[in-house]
Amino acid sequence: MVARRDPSLRERAAAQLRARQQRLTAGREQLIEVLAAADRPLTIPEILHRRRGLAQSSVYRNLVVLEDAGVVHRIVTHDEFARYELADELTGHHHHLVCATCGRVEDVPATAALEKSLDAAVARAARTSGFRTYHHRLDLVGVCSRCA
Amino acid sequence: MVARRDPSLRERAAAQLRARQQRLTAGREQLIEVLAAADRPLTIPEILHRRRGLAQSSVYRNLVVLEDAGVVHRIVTHDEFARYELADELTGHHHHLVCATCGRVEDVPATAALEKSLDAAVARAARTSGFRTYHHRLDLVGVCSRCA
DNA sequence: ATGAGTGCAAAGGCTTTGCATTAGG
DNA sequence: CCTAATGCAAAGCCTTTGCACTCAT
Numbered sequence A, B: 001m002v003a004r005r006d007p008s009l010r011e012r013a014a015a016q017l018r019a020r021q022q023r024l025t026a027g028r029e030q031l032i033e034v035l036a037a038a039d040r041p042l043t044i045p046e047i048l049h050r051r052r053g054l055a056q057s058s059v060y061r062n063l064v065v066l067e068d069a070g071v072v073h074r075i076v077t078h079d080e081f082a083r084y085e086l087a088d089e090l091t092g093h094h095h096h097l098v099c100a101t102c103g104r105v106e107d108v109p110a111t112a113a114l115e116k117s118l119d120a121a122v123a124r125a126a127r128t129s130g131f132r133t134y135h136h137r138l139d140l141v142g143v144c145s146r147c148a
Numbered sequence C: 001a002t003g004a005g006t007g008c009a010a011a012g013g014c015t016t017t018g019c020a021t022t023a024g025g
Numbered sequence D: 001c002c003t004a005a006t007g008c009a010a011a012g013c014c015t016t017t018g019c020a021c022t023c024a025t
Helices: A009-019 A026-037 A044-050 A056-068 A112-128 B009-019 B026-037 B044-050 B056-068 B112-128
Strands: A072-076 A082-086 A094-099 A105-109 A132-143 B072-076 B082-086 B094-099 B105-109 B132-143
Touching: A009 A026, A009 A056, A026 A044, A026 A056, A026 A072, A026 A082, A044 A056, A044 A082, A056 A072, A094 B112, A112 A132, A112 B094, A112 B112, A112 B132, A132 B112, B009 B026, B009 B056, B026 B044, B026 B056, B026 B072, B026 B082, B044 B056, B044 B082, B056 B072, B112 B132
Parallel strands: A094 A132, B094 B132
Antiparallel strands: A072 A082, A094 A105, A132 B132, B072 B082, B094 B105
């Protein structure tokens, strides 16, 4: 995820927020920093552990704001916690390896060949359904090395 | 999903339950019937609405049993409720159209071409990660006709 | 009989919200 | 100044669990 080291990350996030009449406050900036530093989606307990000063309620509230602005994505697996990551637009499109046992999620980069097949599937589905599809989400479900 | 009208559905579900030392009770059979009659994953409120006699706690408990036995799959979108459907083994492999607005989920059949690409991606990911992947999950995210 | 399944009600736990305080423009 | 954001605590809400009763083997 080379884009995560992009120095303009902050600026791009700020722009996306401004477009929604939202500010890039200190708390929101810290969330972006934590998520940018991680190589996988994080739960809120994990975020709070990495930035001890943050208030839980503000984290929840700011993640909603950041998600509405398209800066972060929320993902839900089968375990108890939701997970957050920077949006594809900021870090590059990728898919997920999801551990069916512990819920852990890791990133896996998308490849051109696969994306081409997926785009075709999306187009086909759009034709045959009332849905207008915006993007796709591919999870590879298995067991992570920790749980194996 | 032609398999859903398969008269042996009940028998196959019973066999999967027996393999886990579980019985196909009346309550569990009703759950399978409701899910088989639906053409999309259902929330628990929806299930309770369609089978008024069922007790909420038993539904939750039995869906756990059925999921452990591989008879149903639980899927989580972005809205508040989990959704349940019969497992791929009973109804055929398929993907989902997920409405980003209301959380509604519809089925979309898998195609051979796409599955081939996906299998290749799964194999590649398995090589480069500590994950052992069992299956995949593809969601096409968009806006359904109701919310458009 | 005897353990599994059921149903009602209460408890759990992640997430959201109320409200007073603080910060930003 | 005045609206937005924050932080603490309390409330919400889906889901799980305790417990007594019933059913099937």
